[in-house]
Amino acid sequence: MSFFKKLKEKISNQADTVSEKFKEGLMKTRSSFSERVNDLVARYRKVDEDFFEELEEILIAADVGVSTVMELIDELKTEVKKRNIQDTKEVQAVISEKLVEIYNGGEEQKNTLNIQESGLTIILVVGVNGVGKTTSIGKIANKLNNEGKSVLLAAGDTFRAGAIQQLEVWGERVGVEVIKQSEGSDPAAVMYDAVQAAKSRNVDVLLCDTAGRLQNKVNLMKELEKVKRVIERELPGAPHEVLLVLDATTGQNALTQAKTFSDATNVTGIVLTKLDGTAKGGIVLAIRNELNIPVKFVGLGEKVDDLQEFNAEQYVYGLFADLVDNNEE
Numbered sequence: 001m002s003f004f005k006k007l008k009e010k011i012s013n014q015a016d017t018v019s020e021k022f023k024e025g026l027m028k029t030r031s032s033f034s035e036r037v038n039d040l041v042a043r044y045r046k047v048d049e050d051f052f053e054e055l056e057e058i059l060i061a062a063d064v065g066v067s068t069v070m071e072l073i074d075e076l077k078t079e080v081k082k083r084n085i086q087d088t089k090e091v092q093a094v095i096s097e098k099l100v101e102i103y104n105g106g107e108e109q110k111n112t113l114n115i116q117e118s119g120l121t122i123i124l125v126v127g128v129n130g131v132g133k134t135t136s137i138g139k140i141a142n143k144l145n146n147e148g149k150s151v152l153l154a155a156g157d158t159f160r161a162g163a164i165q166q167l168e169v170w171g172e173r174v175g176v177e178v179i180k181q182s183e184g185s186d187p188a189a190v191m192y193d194a195v196q197a198a199k200s201r202n203v204d205v206l207l208c209d210t211a212g213r214l215q216n217k218v219n220l221m222k223e224l225e226k227v228k229r230v231i232e233r234e235l236p237g238a239p240h241e242v243l244l245v246l247d248a249t250t251g252q253n254a255l256t257q258a259k260t261f262s263d264a265t266n267v268t269g270i271v272l273t274k275l276d277g278t279a280k281g282g283i284v285l286a287i288r289n290e291l292n293i294p295v296k297f298v299g300l301g302e303k304v305d306d307l308q309e310f311n312a313e314q315y316v317y318g319l320f321a322d323l324v325d326n327n328e329e
């Protein structure tokens with residue numbers, strides 16, 4: 001069975017609406033990256049060095065990241081030799097196959113949130129201002145709520161003017177309460193209050209917003225450490241997740257941010273927003289391969305249900321939807 005057919009079967013286990021979201025959300029990347037690949041395949045009849053060189057350029061332009069591209073090209077060359085592939089069209093399926101493999105790293109990644117089977121789960125959400133942190137918290141709260149979990153939000157960004165109100169707007173929209181103090185107060189004190197409130201109300205998940213100041217790494221580390229310390233003290237084993245929100249439209253800059261935050265705290269998952277707003281959706285692979293942190297959610301639009309759990313097969317489907325849909329062999 002062809003790889004595309006297998007892929008189609010695999011994604012058909014999930015709702016069609018999920019595939020549609022990935023297809024729509026990755027439209028920009030598909031129409032630049034994937035069309036360039038299609039064009040390349042059409043121009044070259046034989047798989048030779050020039051073909052790989054051009055493919056390398058296309059991948060780098062899609063923000064896949066230089067070292068990931070090198071690895072991918074090497075693997076493609078080996079595979080092409082092994083399977084004795086001459087026709088460039090066949091390479092397209094191998095490229096897709098390798099993209100899924102690179103993401104999954106040989107085994108399927110656990111992209112779901114680490115929610116405790118019983119008792120309170122605390123999720124700390126970090127990231128610089130403007131990346132879509134508040135929006136993502138609102139969307140995750142809504143998703144958990146829809147799954148029947150009780151959720152509480154902690155307004156830990158006491159630094160940015162308007163951040164508390166913005167979180168409250170989301171809280172109202174999705175029917176979730178927000179624990180807050182006044183602007184400028186100590187974020188660790190807000191966290192203390194929030195953990196107490198979550199415990200006494202038997203809440204399932206506490207989602208904590210944090211300030212996203214990055215000008216000074218030492219301050220960022222200190223603040224995150226303090227917030228984490230309070231959470232850990234009030235609930236041993238917590239936080240159960242530290243989600244880093246990155247804006248896909250910032251490209252390689254997002255990678256730099258990820259490195260800084262990883263140095264400051266133990267990031268357990270990435271929320272990659274605004275994937276729909278970039279033609280360089282290859283950044284997903286760079287993040288996965290260069291940082292080895294799973295992308296747990298991707299933002300595929302502004303609507304509340306546009307934040308989707310990341311899935312490598314759905315992602316590759318989004319990249320090559322036309323080919324996958326039209327491949328009936």
Ligand SMILES: Nc1nc2c(ncn2[C@@H]2O[C@H](COP(=O)(O)OP(=O)(O)OP(=O)(O)O)[C@@H](O)[C@H]2O)c(=O)[nH]1
Pocket residue numbers: 127128129130131132133134135136157160163212272273274275276277298299300301302306
């Ligand atoms: N197209 C698109 N827009 C998004 C996505 N996620 C967030 N946005 C938009 O990005 C903008 C910024 O999001 P906010 O949530 O306000 O940013 P923020 O990170 O909370 O800002 P801080 O609170 O300063 O950290 C908003 O207009 C969101 O609607 C996404 O996945 N796709």
